[in-house]
Amino acid sequence: MIKFFKEIISYKNFIFIFYLNSIKSKFSNNNLGYLWIIINPLVQVMIYALILSSVMKIKFLQIESEYAYIIYLLSGILCWTFFYSLTINIMNVFFKNKNLVKKINFPKHTLYFTSILSSLVDFILLLTLVLLSFIYLNHSINFKILYLIPVTFVLIIFSASFGILISVLAIFIKDLYHAVPIILNLLFWLTPIVYPLDIIPVNYQGYFFMNPIFHFVSIYQELILYGKTPSITLFSIILIISLMFLSISIALYKKFEEVIADYI
Amino acid sequence: MNILSVKKISKKYIKEKSFFKNIFFKKKDKIEDENVLENISFDLKRGETLGIIGKNGAGKSTLLKIISGVSPQTEGSLKVNGTLNSILELGAGFDYELDGEANCFNYLSLNGKNIKEIKKVIKDIKEFSELGNYFYQPLRTYSSGMIIRLAFSCTTVFKPDILILDEAFAVGDQFFQVKSFKKIKELKKKGTSIIFVSHDKSSIMNLSDKVLYIEKGKQVKIGNPEETYNLYNKNISENTDSKNKPEDSLLEYGTGEATIVSSELLDESDNLISSCYVGQKVKIKTRIKVKKPKIEKIILGIQITDRFGQNIFGTNTWDTDKIIHKPDIDSEYEFSIKLVLSLGKGIYTVSSALVGGNTHLDKNFCWRDKLLTFEIYHKKRDSSFVGITYLEHSIEMRSLK
Structure with a gap:
């Protein structure tokens, strides 16, 4: 475990350079170039804000603002998008960089960190856009928004653990590359993001609490929409669960690290 | 002191499903494996050059992959005392959407170099590879000769202790081959040990101190270049003879x-x-x-x-x-x-x-x-x-x- 992180530190140059170059490789040959980095989250925000909010007319009793639903929606989307992009990026990382993994000897988990870096930058861009649109909608945000930082940190641990787990299993069970995005899509609609939890009958709500991503999403929603401080108990529980999940994933990765190049 | 010692290395490829099952269920699946390499042993001293010969599919590339540390051996031990760089395949490790310079940064940072160190040598790489303005063009516009020039320049710029070159290396044109031969000899003098695969008798004779001949994953002979190559040649001509009926x-x-x-x-x-x-x-x-x-x-x-x-x-x-x-x-x-x-x-x-x-x-x-x-x-x-x-x-x- 210590070696796992030590190697990351000694390869920090690679992680950084590789990330910058991957952006370059993705965008530098397009006409709009780096603008594409912004366009994607911008369109996403607009779709959810404009289209969904005019279709779904849901009132939030606690909040007067007519834009309450948009804010609710965007805060959930923000959290979900980060979870989704991080999981998928990490899951695909060996397959996408086959040429590197199969031919060059280096600690392969450095690639996980380039994925985290790339998802994190996308997330910060999206977050900035969302916060800007809140100012436009006259939704006040106070310093409590800083609680997002530790919560997001735990979210990274959780999503990365999930991604690492799948990335190793998918080497042997290639179907996962196709199955996981579909499963995550289902999970999206089983998480109260587009709709509030209240519309679910009470005796079914229990099932929603079993969904770990629900807790992250609800912390985001409550922080951003109501400015509510997340409860310490809930935070510690998700932190402990995420850390346990991470150690399981790393152990699995360590077990198969050597043979990844043979089977990818 | 030996810079590299390979002891009784064997390699089996096990089907991925059986491999996975064996680890998780402890139930030994009947393994349909194939011995790709069997009992390969040799030592390499500082500054020594080893040529590897053998027919296609003999296991040469697998051996190089094991020595490079990309793929693990099933049995045997491998000891590497020093830095190791390899060109295992044409364009290995390169991103074809990126230009030559960015690829150098990627490649060298993988070797643990920081931005400062890379910036220092980037000019040398550009010069040695003779890519001119192509150095700033995406790799997908390169010819295979240009890619190998870039790869060779990148791998040799920091003088690794061990340099591994697979056949792809022979793609360059005559001029670059002469130039890279010279570079290889220069590296050799400075103490770099080289392992290379070639089908070309002159390169084998000119560069290697000893030659390893592999056939069907087995080590047939290791030793004097002339003798080993002649044995290989003899075996090949016997094989082609039977085909000539x-x-x-x-x-x-x-x-x-x-x-x-x-x-x-x-x-x-x-x-x-x-x-x-x-x-x-x-x-x-x-x-x-x-x-x-x-x-x-x-x-x-x-x-x-x-x-x-x-x-x-x-x-x-x-x-x-x-x-x-x-x-x-x-x-x-x-x-x-x-x-x-x-x-x-x-x-x-x-x-x-x-x-x-x-x-x-x-x-x-x-x-x-x-x-x-x-x-x-x-x-x-x-x-x-x-x-x-x-x-x-x-x-x-x-x-x-």
Whole structure:
């Protein structure tokens, strides 16, 4: 475990350079170039804000603002998008960089960190856009928004653990590359993001609490929409669960690290 | 001290499903495995060069992958004392959307270098690779020669302790090959140990201190370059011989009134050979059999082609008036064509034909494509030249004053 992180530190140059170059490789040959980095989250925000909010007319009793639903929606989307992009990026990382993994000897988990870096930058861009649109909608945000930082940190641990787990299993069970995005899509609609939890009958709500991503999403929603401080108990529980999940994933990765190049 | 020691390395590829099951369920699946490598052992000293030879699929690349640490061995031990760089495949580790410079940054940072160190050498890489402005173009616009130039420049710029080069390395053009040979020798002098795979006899002879010959994953011989290469050559020619029987060949056509029974390449003392040096005197001995009666005349033609299919030399027995007139059925004849092979380095094939007239368009009894294969190598470093043929020459020099 210590070696796992030590190697990351000694390869920090690679992680950084590789990330910058991957952006370059993705965008530098397009006409709009780096603008594409912004366009994607911008369109996403607009779709959810404009289209969904005019279709779904849901009132939030606690909040007067007519834009309450948009804010609710965007805060959930923000959290979900980060979870989704991080999981998928990490899951695909060996397959996408086959040429590197199969031919060059280096600690392969450095690639996980380039994925985290790339998802994190996308997330910060999206977050900035969302916060800007809140100012436009006259939704006040106070310093409590800083609680997002530790919560997001735990979210990274959780999503990365999930991604690492799948990335190793998918080497042997290639179907996962196709199955996981579909499963995550289902999970999206089983998480109260587009709709509030209240519309679910009470005796079914229990099932929603079993969904770990629900807790992250609800912390985001409550922080951003109501400015509510997340409860310490809930935070510690998700932190402990995420850390346990991470150690399981790393152990699995360590077990198969050597043979990844043979089977990818 | 040994910079690299390989002890009894074996490699099995296990099907991924069985591999996975065995780890998780402890239930031993019946493993359908294949020994790709078996019991390979050797040591390498500082500054020593090892050439690896063997046919396609012998396990050479797998061995290099294991030494590079990309793929683990199933059994045996491997000890590497120092830094190791390798070119395992054309364009390995490169992103084709990125330009040459960015790829250098990626590659060198993978070797643990920081931005400052890379910036320092980036100019050297650009110069050595001779890419000019292509250095700032995406790799997808490169030719394979350019990619190998970039890869070679990147891998050698920091003088690794061990350098591993797979066959892909031979892609560069003549100029770059000479340049990289020079660089390899320079690295060698400075203490870099080199392991390389080649099918080219001259590179094997010129560069290596010892040669490892692998066949079907087994170590056949390791030792003196000359002896090892000759053993390899002998085994290869024995194999190609059996292929040369007409029944096996698909590249045969004609009326079948007369057929070519066998064709052999012999040196002056009648030994079977498959490679010769520039200017060697050889004999191509061809036996033919007449299958049908009432043939007017039979003429034998041969044609030597290089690996690009270019016709290098052709002649027939019409021109030299060695024509078989009205042969009896079932009679056999033997032609012996003496040649001086003043050809450039490379691999050549010989095709033969039996015809009834001056060209094979007249009456084609039997045409056998690529009946023989041979390789030309440079005997001595100082007799080397460039081009497709060797011209007898002498050079005089005098000072004008």
